[in-house]
Amino acid sequence: MFRGGNLxxxxxxxxxIKGTKQNKYMVKNQIPYAxxxxxxxxxxxxxxxxxxxxxxxxxxxxxxxxxxxQRSRFxxxxxFRDPYLTGxxxxxxxxxxxxxxxxxxxxxxxxxxYINGDIVPGMEYVAPISFATxxxxxxxxxxxxxxxxxxxxxxxxxxxxxxxQMITLVFFILGSVWGAYDFKWxxxxxxxxxxxxxxxxxxxxxxxxxxNLLIICTIYLIAKKWEEKKL
Amino acid sequence: xxxxDRINESKKYNRLFKTSYPYFVGAxxxxxxxxxxxxxxxxxxxxxxxxxxWGAWILEFFGxxxxxxxxxxxxxxxxDNSQSFLTSPISIRNVGIIVGALISALAASEFKxxxxxxxxxxxxxxIGGLLMGYGARIGFGCNIGALYSGIASLSLSGWVYGIFxxxxxxxxxxxxxxxFM
Numbered sequence: 001m002f003r004g005g006n007l008x009x010x011x012x013x014x015x016x017i018k019g020t021k022q023n024k025y026m027v028k029n030q031i032p033y034a035x036x037x038x039x040x041x042x043x044x045x046x047x048x049x050x051x052x053x054x055x056x057x058x059x060x061x062x063x064x065x066x067x068x069x070q071r072s073r074f075x076x077x078x079x080f081r082d083p084y085l086t087g088x089x090x091x092x093x094x095x096x097x098x099x100x101x102x103x104x105x106x107x108x109x110x111x112x113x114y115i116n117g118d119i120v121p122g123m124e125y126v127a128p129i130s131f132a133t134x135x136x137x138x139x140x141x142x143x144x145x146x147x148x149x150x151x152x153x154x155x156x157x158x159x160x161x162x163x164x165q166m167i168t169l170v171f172f173i174l175g176s177v178w179g180a181y182d183f184k185w186x187x188x189x190x191x192x193x194x195x196x197x198x199x200x201x202x203x204x205x206x207x208x209x210x211x212n213l214l215i216i217c218t219i220y221l222i223a224k225k226w227e228e229k230k231l
Numbered sequence: 232x233x234x235x236d237r238i239n240e241s242k243k244y245n246r247l248f249k250t251s252y253p254y255f256v257g258a259x260x261x262x263x264x265x266x267x268x269x270x271x272x273x274x275x276x277x278x279x280x281x282x283x284x285w286g287a288w289i290l291e292f293f294g295x296x297x298x299x300x301x302x303x304x305x306x307x308x309x310x311d312n313s314q315s316f317l318t319s320p321i322s323i324r325n326v327g328i329i330v331g332a333l334i335s336a337l338a339a340s341e342f343k344x345x346x347x348x349x350x351x352x353x354x355x356x357x358i359g360g361l362l363m364g365y366g367a368r369i370g371f372g373c374n375i376g377a378l379y380s381g382i383a384s385l386s387l388s389g390w391v392y393g394i395f396x397x398x399x400x401x402x403x404x405x406x407x408x409x410x411f412m
Contacts, residue, residue, distance in 0.1 A: 028340065029235050029236070029239055029340055030336075030337040030338070030339075030340040030341075030342055031235055031238055031239060031337070031338060031340065032235065033337045033342070034248075034334050034337035034338040037330065037333060037334050037337060038334050041330055041334065048323065051318075052320075054272070054320045055318070055320050055323050057271060057272070057320075058272070058320035058321065058323045058324040058327065059323045059324065059326075059327050060327070061264060061267070061268050061324060061327065062323065062324035062325060062326065062327015062328045062330075062331060063327045063328075063330060063331035063334070064264050064327075064331060065261070065264060065276070065324075065327070065328050065331060066327060066328035066329060066330060066331020066332040066333075066334075066335065067331040067332065067334060067335045068252075068257055068260045068261055068264065068331075069257070069261075069328070069331075069332060070331070070332040070335035070336055071248075071251065071252050071257070071335050071339075072251060072252040072253070072254060072256060072257025072258075072260070073251050073254075073257070074254065074257040074258070074261065076374040076375075076378075076379075077374075077400070080396060080397050080400035081400045081403070081404055084400065084401050084404055085404050090254055091254055093254075094254035094255050094257060094258040095258065095379075097255055097258040097259070097262075098257075098258035098259075098261050098262050098265075098379070099379065099382045099383060101258070101259065101262035101263075101266075102261075102262040102265045102266060102379070102383035103382065103383040103384075103385060105262065105265070105266030105269070105383075106265075106266065106269055106275070106383045106384055106385070107385060109266070109269055109270055121269075121273035121274065122269060122273065122274055122275050122380075122384055123384075124274075125274075125275050125277075125372075125376065125380050125381055125384040125386060126381075126384055126385075126386035126388065127371035127372065127377060127381060127386060127388040127392075128371070128388065129387060129388045129391050132369040132370060132371075133369075133370050133371065133377075133388055133391050133392055133395070134370075134391060134395045135366070135369065135370070135395070136365075136366040136367065136368070136369040136370020136371070136377075136392075136395075137366065137370045137377070137378075137391070137392040137393070137394075137395035137396040137399060138366070138395040138396070138398055138399040138402075139362045139363075139365060139366030139370075139399060140362065140363050140366035140367055140370060140373060140374070140396055140399060141366075141395065141396040141397065141398060141399020141400040141401075141402070141403055142359075142362055142399045142400070142402055142403035142406065143358070143359040143360065143361070143362030143363035143364075143366060143399075143403070144359065144363055144374065144396075144399075144400070144403070145359070145399075145400050145403030145404055145406075145407055146355045146358060146359040146362075146403050146406055146407050146411060147355055147356045147358070147359020147360055147362075147363065148352075148355065148356075148359070150363070150373065150374040150375075151278040151279045151282075151363065151367070151373035151374055151375055152278050152328060152373075152374065152375050154360075155278070155325055155328040155329050155332070156328060156329070156332040157332075158329050158332075159328070159329040159330060159331065159332025159333035159334075159335075159336060160332055160333070160336045160341070160342065160343075160345075161333075161336070161342050161343050161344045161345050162345050163344065163345060163346050163347050164345070164347050164352055164353070164356050165356070167347070167353060167356040167357065167360070168356040168357075168359060168360040168363075169360065170360065171356065171357050171358075171359075171360025171361050171364065172279070172282055172360040172361075172363050172364045173282045173283075173285050173286045173289070173364060174286065174360070174361060174364060175360055175361035175362065175363060175364020175365040175366075175367075175368075176279065176282040176283040176285075176286050176364035176365070176367060176368055177283055177286030177287065177290065177364070178361070178364065178365055178368075179283065179364060179365040179366075179367065179368025179369055180283040180286070180287070180297075180300060180302035180303065180368055181300060181302070182365075182368075182369070183300075183301060183302040183368060183369070184300075184301035184302070186369045187301070191369075196386070196388070197386065197387035197388070198384075198385060198386060198387075199385040199386070199387065200385055208385050209385065212382070212385050215390065
């Protein structure tokens with residue numbers, strides 16, 4: 001029932017330590033297929049490049065994200081579920097590391113725009129906070145656990161061959177359209193009364209980043225303590 | 232095919248394409264590509280925003296009109312509904328995630344078409360998918376756009392999203408244990 005969690009990865013690490021290259025799912029050598037799909041993906045990349053740089057770049061970056069997610073068994077669902085379910089916080093702490101590194105990178109890029117007097121990019125991701133944020137996140141949290149995958153995880157598992165996640169994706173799209181249909185009501189009643197908080201607006205550029213990193217460190221330490229207590 | 236076996240047995244190949252990377256390596260790699268993505272496109276990574284457009288394009292294909300929906304009049308996360316599936320970069324990136332995972336699974340000889348095991352799983356996928364889709368719309372994104380990119384953008388909304396997503400995950404786990412296992 002629990003896919004993408006710790007168990008599978010621990011098992012495969014264990015197998016590798018023992019030097020047995022047998023994998024639970026290994027049917028036969030699939031390298032020729034990997035090479036075939038990779039070649040097709042490259043040809044598509046060249047084709048997209050003739051259309052626009054953007055399409056080609058997004059294609060390549062998507063392939064990279066998919067590869068990394070699959071190869072490292074990175075699972076947002078497990079990182080939020082496992083502390084409660086099994087007590088393991090290994091993935092949670094890895095996720096916090098990603099938050100920390102990415103926020104440093106993002107802030108440097110934004111700061112460069114800022115000191116050059118240019119419009120700071122990516123500010124639409126500083127979303128308004130309202131009851132709709134809380135409820136939306138809460139519903140999302142329930143949904144990802146009972147379907148066995150978040151947004152990125154669902155896409156990744158389709159690539160791994162899971163029929164179930166293809167169903168999830170169809171209903172994810174349906175739910176999105178439903179949400180879009182109701183969006184005006186949420187905006188009129190809650191989102192329009194919400195407020196956007198960009199940490200550097202309050203604490204300055206360095207202060208904002210430091211506050212973000214302090215929150216991450218605090219949760220990291222709590223997660224570590226939690227795991228020691230639980231496991 | 233001897234060469235294939237030799238590739239398969241080689242240590243380097245095993246380390247790169249067969250062994251699971253440790254989680255922290257995954258975290259570092261994701262961060263690197265998030266930053267490259269932001270530096271080049273000026274927009275952080277998001278996954279689910281475009282799914283509303285996918286739905287809209289499907290509806291339009293069947294003759295429905297979504298143009299007067301308020302949601303599609305306001306541009307959220309830079310997505311323009313006048314694009315189509317194959318001309319919107321974010322759609323292409325999502326397909327890329329699927330194909331990238333496919334290549335990774337094949338390279339490790341791990342790919343397998345895994346059929347649904349029982350009806351309960353299907354019910355979980357249906358309800359879970361709907362909840363995620365609806366939640367992502369009113370919450371301004373999913374675990375990537377609202378949570379990961381939100382927090383990395385130094386937005387307080389990312390943290391609020393994270394707290395309630397965690398509470399949702401706890402409730403979801405209780406529901407999962409009670410009804411779906």
